[in-house]
Amino acid sequence: MSQDGSKQTVGDVMSRPVVTASSGETVAKAAERMRERHVGSVVVVDGDLPVGILTERDLVRLSARGADASSDRVGDWMTPDPDSVPSDADVAAAFASLAERGYRHIPVVDDKQLVGLVSMRDLMRIAAIQPADSIATDVPRGLEGVVVAETTIGDVRGLEGFYHYRQYNAVELAEKRTLEDVWYLLFEGALPTLAERQRFEAEVAPLREIPTEVADALPEIARLGADAPPLDMLRTTVSLMSATLGFRPSLDVDAPELRSQALRVCAVVPTLLMAIYRLQRGEQPIAPSPELPYAANYLFMLDGQRPDPEHARAIEQYLISTIDHGFNASTFTARVITSTGADLGAAVVGAIGALSGPLHGGAPSRALAMLDAIGTPDRADSYLREQVSSGQRLMGFGHRVYKTDDPRSTMLRGVAERLGGEKTEFAKLVESTAVQVLAELKPGRKLYTNVEFYAGVVMDTCGLPREMFTPTFAASRMIGWCAHVLEQAADNRLIRPSADYVGPPPPQPVPEL
Ligand code: ACO
Numbered sequence: 001m002s003q004d005g006s007k008q009t010v011g012d013v014m015s016r017p018v019v020t021a022s023s024g025e026t027v028a029k030a031a032e033r034m035r036e037r038h039v040g041s042v043v044v045v046d047g048d049l050p051v052g053i054l055t056e057r058d059l060v061r062l063s064a065r066g067a068d069a070s071s072d073r074v075g076d077w078m079t080p081d082p083d084s085v086p087s088d089a090d091v092a093a094a095f096a097s098l099a100e101r102g103y104r105h106i107p108v109v110d111d112k113q114l115v116g117l118v119s120m121r122d123l124m125r126i127a128a129i130q131p132a133d134s135i136a137t138d139v140p141r142g143l144e145g146v147v148v149a150e151t152t153i154g155d156v157r158g159l160e161g162f163y164h165y166r167q168y169n170a171v172e173l174a175e176k177r178t179l180e181d182v183w184y185l186l187f188e189g190a191l192p193t194l195a196e197r198q199r200f201e202a203e204v205a206p207l208r209e210i211p212t213e214v215a216d217a218l219p220e221i222a223r224l225g226a227d228a229p230p231l232d233m234l235r236t237t238v239s240l241m242s243a244t245l246g247f248r249p250s251l252d253v254d255a256p257e258l259r260s261q262a263l264r265v266c267a268v269v270p271t272l273l274m275a276i277y278r279l280q281r282g283e284q285p286i287a288p289s290p291e292l293p294y295a296a297n298y299l300f301m302l303d304g305q306r307p308d309p310e311h312a313r314a315i316e317q318y319l320i321s322t323i324d325h326g327f328n329a330s331t332f333t334a335r336v337i338t339s340t341g342a343d344l345g346a347a348v349v350g351a352i353g354a355l356s357g358p359l360h361g362g363a364p365s366r367a368l369a370m371l372d373a374i375g376t377p378d379r380a381d382s383y384l385r386e387q388v389s390s391g392q393r394l395m396g397f398g399h400r401v402y403k404t405d406d407p408r409s410t411m412l413r414g415v416a417e418r419l420g421g422e423k424t425e426f427a428k429l430v431e432s433t434a435v436q437v438l439a440e441l442k443p444g445r446k447l448y449t450n451v452e453f454y455a456g457v458v459m460d461t462c463g464l465p466r467e468m469f470t471p472t473f474a475a476s477r478m479i480g481w482c483a484h485v486l487e488q489a490a491d492n493r494l495i496r497p498s499a500d501y502v503g504p505p506p507p508q509p510v511p512e513l
Pocket of ligand 1: 142231356359360361362363388392393394395397398399400401438441445447450451452
C-alpha cells in the first residue's frame with residue numbers, strides 16, 4: 001500500500017529511463033555505459049522491444065573466461081528473452097516473481113514497449129515505506145536474514161549474486177588486484193597506491209617466519225596429530241603462537257597493537273599450514289621466500305619449487321575471492337569471541353573451528369571426492385539423483401544467502417576453464433546435471449553451485465593436495481576474520497543473544513536420592 005492507502009504498481013516504483021544496448025554493439029561499449037550511468041545491467045533492445053538483458057554477472061563470466069570485451073558482442077553474452085512485467089502489475093506480485101526466480105532486474109513492458117526497469121533497489125524502496133509493525137522479536141532458526149551488526153568491511157547480496165569488499169566488487173578485485181592489495185584494503189580501508197603496496201609487502205613478508213618457540217614444538221605437534229586434518233593442527237599452533245607472543249585480551253590492547261597482532265597471524269598462517277603438512281609426512285618444512293608474493297610463496301612452501309605463474313595467479317584469485325563473505329558462521333564466531341574482550345588468538349582459533357565444518361568450509365575436498373565417485377560422465381545423472389533421493393546433500397551446492405549463482409563459483413569456473421584439463425570439463429558436466437537434478441528433486445529451494453565446487457577443481461589443478469583445500473580457505477579467510485576482529489574491537493558491545501526455553505516447565509522439585 002502506498003501512504004495514501006492505494007495499491008502500489010510497478011509503474012510507481014520502476015526506474016526510467018532504462019539504460020539500453022543493442023545486441024550488435026561490443027560488450028566493452030555497453031559496460032562503459034553501465035559504469036557511467038551507475039547501473040548493474042542494460043536491457044538489450046530491438047527498437048523498443050527488449051530482447052535480452054546484460055548484467056554485471058555476465059561481465060564477470062566474460063572476463064573470467066579471458067574473452068575480449070572490445071570485440072565480443074552484447075548478443076553473445078546477454079540472457080535472451082528476459083521475463084518482463086507490465087507497469088500496472090501489483091508490486092507485491094512483481095516482488096514475488098523477482099524473489100522466486102532470483103532475478104536482479106526485470107524489464108517493464110507495456111504494449112511491447114520498454115517503459116522501465118524494476119530492480120531489487122526499487123523494491124527495497126518499497127520495503128522502506130511499508131509499516132514496521134510486523135517486526136517480530138523472535139528470529140528465524142539459524143538466524144537467517146537477521147542483521148546483528150553494522151560493518152564497513154563488505155556484504156553479500158544473495159538475490160543479486162553479488163558480494164563486495166568495502167565499496168568494490170570482490171570478483172573485480174580478484175581479477176585486477178593482488179592478494180596483498182586486498183589485504184591492505186580490508187585492514188586500512190582503502191586500496192594501496194603503488195608506494196603503499198611496496199611498503200605493505202615489505203612489512204608483511206618478514207612476518208611469515210614461524211616464531212622459534214612454535215617452530216621447535218611443531219615436529220612434536222605434527223607427530224601427535226599425524227593423522228589429524230592439518231586444519232585441526234593449525235588451531236593448536238595458532239593458539240600456541242598467540243600464547244608465546246603474549247597476545248593480551250583485546251579489551252586491554254590499543255588499535256595499533258591489535259593490528260600488528262593481526263598482521264602477524266595472517267602472514268604466518270600459510271607457513272604454519274605448509275610446515276604442518278610436510279612434517280605430517282616426515283618431510284622438513286620449507287622456509288618462506290620473502291621475494292615471492294603471498295600466493296606464489298604459499299605454493300613454493302609445498303614442495304620448494306617456484307610455482308608456474310599461471311598456477312600462482314589462479315590460487316591468488318581463489319584466495320582473494322574467499323577473504324571475506326558477510327556474516328558467515330566463522331566470521332560471526334570471531335566477532336562473538338572478540339566481543340567478550342578475549343585476545344585475537346582466541347577469536348581466530350574459534351573461527352577456524354567453525355570453518356572446519358562441512359556445511360561451511362569443509363566441502364571442497366568432498367566435492368572433488370564426489371567427482372571421483374561419479375567417475376564417468378554417463379554416471380552423473382543416476383549418481384546425483386540417487387544421492388539427493390536418499391537425502392544426501394550434494395557438496396558444493398546450495399547456499400544460505402545465495403539463491404542464484406554464487407559469483408565466486410562463476411569466477412572460479414572461469415579460472416578452471418583458463419587452466420584447462422579434463423577435470424574441468426567433467427566438473428562442468430556434473431555441475432549442470434546437479435543443478436538440473438536439484439531443481440527437479442528439490443523444487444523451489446533455489447540450489448545452485450557454491451564456491452566450494454570449483455574451488456576443489458582449481459586447487460587440485462594447481463597441485464594442492466586435498467587435505468590442504470579447507471586449510472587454504474582458512475589462510476585467506478584469516479585476513480577477513482582479522483579485519484572483523486579489528487572492527488569489532490574498535491566499537492565493541494558484548495554479543496549476547498537469548499533463546500526460547502522449550503523444555504519441561506521449571507521449577508520442578510529436584511528429586512532427592
Ligand atoms: N544438496 C541437496 N539438497 C540440499 C542441498 C544440497 N547441497 N543444500 C540444501 N538442500 C536442501 C535441503 O535438504 C533442504 O531440503 P528440504 O526442504 O527438503 O528439507 C533445503 O534444500 C533447504 O536446506 P537448508 O539446510 O535449510 O538450507 P541452508 O540455508 O541451511 O543450507 C548449506 C546452506 C548448509 C550450505 C546447504 O546448502 C548445504 O548443506 N550444502 C552442501 C554443503 C556445502 O556445499 N557447503 C559449502 C557452503 S559454501 C561456504 O560455506 C563457503
